[in-house]
Every structure is written in C-alpha cells, then in structure tokens.
Amino acid sequence: MKITQVEAIPYNIPMRKPLLFASGSMDQADHVLLRITTDDGLVGIADIPPRPYTYGETQQGIITVINTLFAPFLLGEDPFNRNVILAKMARTVGNYATKGGVDIAIWDLIGQSVGKSVHSLLGGFQDSIRVSHMVGFASPEEMVAEAEEYRNDLGITAFKVKVGRRPVSLDIEACIALREALGPDVDLYFDANRGWTAEEALYVARSCADINFLYLEEPCDALDVMGRRRLVEKSPITIVADESVPSLGDVARELHTGGASAISIKTARTGFSESQKILGLCEGLGVDVIMGNQIDSMLGSVATVTFGAAFRHSSRRAAELSNFLEFGDYLNQEPLVIADGKIAAPTTPGLGAKIDESKLSHYRIDGK
Ligand SMILES: [Mg+2]
Structure with missing residues (x-):
C-alpha cells in the first residue's frame, strides 16, 4: 500500500453560539479536513483544528505545512511504516495539531487495510x-x-x-x-x-x-x-x-x-x-x-x-x-x-467515520 494523494481541505462551519474561555473565543470552526488516499483506493481522514491562542497554528499554516513539508515524504510511503512517518514529521518543530491529524489519518488507513476498527x-x-x-x-x-x-x-x-x-x-x-x-x-x-x-x-x-x-x-x-x-x-x-x-x-x-x-x-x-x-x-x-x-x-x-x-x-x-x-x-x-x-466507540474498519461529500462541498472554502 502506497500513499498517492494528500489533500488538506479548509472548511468553515459556524458555531451555534460563540464559545468563550480565558485564552480566546470561537464563533466559527475554521478547520482543515485531511484526506490521504492510497494506491488501493483507501482514504484515511482526520480533522485538524487550528488553535492559534494555544499552539500558534492557523488554517492556512496547517495547509502550507502539509503541502510543503509533509506531503513530499508522505507520497509513495507505506502507511504501515508509521514510525518512519512520525520520525520525518518530528524534523518540523511545533505544529502539533497538524502532526496529530496525519497520525490519525494513517491509523484510519491501517485499520481499513486490515479490516479492523482502530479502537x-x-x-x-x-x-x-x-x-x-x-x-x-x-x-x-x-x-x-x-x-x-x-x-x-x-x-x-x-x-x-x-x-x-x-x-x-x-x-x-x-x-x-x-x-x-x-x-x-x-x-x-x-x-x-x-x-x-x-x-x-x-x-x-x-x-x-x-x-x-x-x-x-x-x-x-x-x-x-x-x-x-x-x-x-x-x-x-x-x-x-x-x-x-x-x-x-x-x-x-x-x-x-x-x-x-x-x-x-x-x-x-x-x-x-x-x-x-x-x-x-x-x-x-x-x-x-x-x-x-x-x-x-x-x-x-x-x-x-x-x-x-x-x-x-x-x-x-x-x-x-x-x-x-x-x-x-x-x-x-x-x-x-x-x-x-x-x-x-465506532466498530467499523478504520476510524469508523466517513465524510458526507455534499456537506463538504458546501462548507469547504477552497473553491473546489
Ligand atoms: Mg484545557
């Protein structure tokens, strides 16, 4: 199994009411959906939440890190070589949510590949x-x-x-x-x-x-x-x-x-x-x-x-x-x-969640 495509898709969903806390506030979720596709047609996903008031990451920053720093070594890699991927991501400091999302999408692929839930x-x-x-x-x-x-x-x-x-x-x-x-x-x-x-x-x-x-x-x-x-x-x-x-x-x-x-x-x-x-x-x-x-x-x-x-x-x-x-x-x-x-806990293979494509089309902000 080899990774053939890495997509970092920005999307915005409004909150029902603003969330208020001591370090910030949030009235809209401006997240990134990560999609990693393999040559056998599997798609691993993860949601990446930018929290600039906590880690300094932003929606655009997450997309840039994935596309310019992580995608080059993810493409062609076998998701089962999880520790190789983690070691290569560790060469970039910080960017915790971005790295966490890549790891979750990789586990999603592994679970789907062996027909077992990640749980x-x-x-x-x-x-x-x-x-x-x-x-x-x-x-x-x-x-x-x-x-x-x-x-x-x-x-x-x-x-x-x-x-x-x-x-x-x-x-x-x-x-x-x-x-x-x-x-x-x-x-x-x-x-x-x-x-x-x-x-x-x-x-x-x-x-x-x-x-x-x-x-x-x-x-x-x-x-x-x-x-x-x-x-x-x-x-x-x-x-x-x-x-x-x-x-x-x-x-x-x-x-x-x-x-x-x-x-x-x-x-x-x-x-x-x-x-x-x-x-x-x-x-x-x-x-x-x-x-x-x-x-x-x-x-x-x-x-x-x-x-x-x-x-x-x-x-x-x-x-x-x-x-x-x-x-x-x-x-x-x-x-x-x-x-x-x-x-x-989900019981279906992988992470156990799939994306509603019509909703993604509605909320994504990259014009695709
Ligand atoms: Mg806390």
Missing part, C-alpha cells in the same frame, strides 16, 4: 466511554441551566467548568451555584486556561474546597515555573496540565519538575501514536489522565472516543466529547450519538 487495534478496552460536557463563561444562572439541560437531555453527569475570569469571585460564585444545583453526585472540575496567577489559583482552590471538585486544569501559565510548582505543592486539589503539555516530552518535564499532578490527553494534538506513549508514561507514574477536547468537531470527537475507550487508564474518567454539539453542522455521514451520558 480494536488500540486494545478495545470498553465499548463506550462516559461523556463530560464543558460549560463556557456565562452568568451563574445560564451556566446552571446549560448543565441541567445536558444532564436531563443526554444523561451527562460530569462537567468541566471554564473559569479564569477576574475577579475570581465571578467563577467561585458560578461553581458554587453549579454544585448546589447539580447535587453531590455529579463530577465537577475547572479549567482556567492560564487566566490566573498561581496565587489566585491557590485562593480559588482553597475557597472551593467545600464544593468537592476533582481537578483544576491549567490554572496559571506553566512558564511561571516557580509559581506553578508552589501551586502544585500547596493546592488541596489535583492540578491538570493541558496546553502546557502538547507532546510526550512536555508531559515528562511537567510531571518530573512538579508543574502538574494530572494530564489532559488530546488526540487532536498527539494523534494515536504519541497519545499512547503519554498514556503509558502517566499510567506508570500513577498519574490520572483526562481525555480532553480541542473544541473538536464531530469527526475530531470520533478520534477521542476511539482512543479513550481503548485503554483502561484513559477510560476511568469521563472524556470531554460534547463540544461538537456546539457546531452548527458536521461533515460525518453518520452522527455520533450521546445516550445515557456515553458515546459508543
């Missing part, structure tokens, strides 16, 4: 995974109403609350309102997207000790090295690293230097291959992981559930899988369904 090839630990829903910035009343809607309509009982606003009392008030409304049995955790200083984060962690929340994610900038170490040492709650750990090496550094006590794994930035290495490192060190969401489309979420449900250590906690519901539409032929608070 099964990765280990197929359980058929489905619990879903956690992210609640963005709003008034406490609106945040409670959103969480109650997702719990009542979809059976979701885990919520990640976006925090990181100033004054911190805004967030503390919202978090107390959520705990009071949702009761003691719902999982709650917070994500500040570097919105606070280490001392502000420590104040919130102590102030919210009675709310019983599981994690505080990326509360302050990990580049504030000493502040971050002080916070991890003193915080009564586990500190999750997310955007500070876009690669295996970053995970190792943050865990070994006291910058974090749990890790968010996102297939959108470490694909399946590097996510496996991160998962193994964390499991060996006794560190919790959360399957995170890079504001993934439905196609991106297929990759997260495929990976998250495949391993014991990544399926212990609810995975962040509901952001695709905020998108105005999706490119998948078959929609992902959240039922009883869970999503089932």
Whole structure:
C-alpha cells in the first residue's frame, strides 16, 4: 500500500453560539479536513483544528505545512511504516495539531487495510466511554441551566467548568451555584486556561474546597515555573496540565519538575501514536489522565472516543466529547450519538467515520 494523494481541505462551519474561555473565543470552526488516499483506493481522514491562542497554528499554516513539508515524504510511503512517518514529521518543530491529524489519518488507513476498527487495534478496552460536557463563561444562572439541560437531555453527569475570569469571585460564585444545583453526585472540575496567577489559583482552590471538585486544569501559565510548582505543592486539589503539555516530552518535564499532578490527553494534538506513549508514561507514574477536547468537531470527537475507550487508564474518567454539539453542522455521514451520558466507540474498519461529500462541498472554502 502506497500513499498517492494528500489533500488538506479548509472548511468553515459556524458555531451555534460563540464559545468563550480565558485564552480566546470561537464563533466559527475554521478547520482543515485531511484526506490521504492510497494506491488501493483507501482514504484515511482526520480533522485538524487550528488553535492559534494555544499552539500558534492557523488554517492556512496547517495547509502550507502539509503541502510543503509533509506531503513530499508522505507520497509513495507505506502507511504501515508509521514510525518512519512520525520520525520525518518530528524534523518540523511545533505544529502539533497538524502532526496529530496525519497520525490519525494513517491509523484510519491501517485499520481499513486490515479490516479492523482502530479502537480494536488500540486494545478495545470498553465499548463506550462516559461523556463530560464543558460549560463556557456565562452568568451563574445560564451556566446552571446549560448543565441541567445536558444532564436531563443526554444523561451527562460530569462537567468541566471554564473559569479564569477576574475577579475570581465571578467563577467561585458560578461553581458554587453549579454544585448546589447539580447535587453531590455529579463530577465537577475547572479549567482556567492560564487566566490566573498561581496565587489566585491557590485562593480559588482553597475557597472551593467545600464544593468537592476533582481537578483544576491549567490554572496559571506553566512558564511561571516557580509559581506553578508552589501551586502544585500547596493546592488541596489535583492540578491538570493541558496546553502546557502538547507532546510526550512536555508531559515528562511537567510531571518530573512538579508543574502538574494530572494530564489532559488530546488526540487532536498527539494523534494515536504519541497519545499512547503519554498514556503509558502517566499510567506508570500513577498519574490520572483526562481525555480532553480541542473544541473538536464531530469527526475530531470520533478520534477521542476511539482512543479513550481503548485503554483502561484513559477510560476511568469521563472524556470531554460534547463540544461538537456546539457546531452548527458536521461533515460525518453518520452522527455520533450521546445516550445515557456515553458515546459508543465506532466498530467499523478504520476510524469508523466517513465524510458526507455534499456537506463538504458546501462548507469547504477552497473553491473546489
Ligand atoms: Mg484545557
């Protein structure tokens, strides 16, 4: 099997409502659909989300990197030589989402070629995974109403609350309102997207000790090295690293230097291959992981559930899988369904998702 064509297709889908968080906002998904075709007619796909406020990648930048740096060595390569492809991509620094997308499309081809789902090839630990829903910035009343809607309509009982606003009392008030409304049995955790200083984060962690929340994610900038170490040492709650750990090496550094006590794994930035290495490192060190969401489309979420449900250590906690519901539409032929608070892992060969060509024609912006 040889790769014969690599297509990076820009498309825009409006969000139902703007998503607001401490490091940015998003009112439209300006993503890139990657399609890799082989000489035996297979097509591997992946969704690549540009997140300039997190990794510096843009829609046009992703297309340029694929067409000018990656396509030349992908063309003619056998997708089964996955580690050759990963080593060649590693010669380019950064560009995490672009590299993650290539890896996912390659696994899609491998799965289709052997007639097995990627979920099964990765280990197929359980058929489905619990879903956690992210609640963005709003008034406490609106945040409670959103969480109650997702719990009542979809059976979701885990919520990640976006925090990181100033004054911190805004967030503390919202978090107390959520705990009071949702009761003691719902999982709650917070994500500040570097919105606070280490001392502000420590104040919130102590102030919210009675709310019983599981994690505080990326509360302050990990580049504030000493502040971050002080916070991890003193915080009564586990500190999750997310955007500070876009690669295996970053995970190792943050865990070994006291910058974090749990890790968010996102297939959108470490694909399946590097996510496996991160998962193994964390499991060996006794560190919790959360399957995170890079504001993934439905196609991106297929990759997260495929990976998250495949391993014991990544399926212990609810995975962040509901952001695709905020998108105005999706490119998948078959929609992902959240039922009883869970999503089932695809069972068809490869990634288990196909593109609706008429929708792609409608949303692509390259005039093709
Ligand atoms: Mg995060």
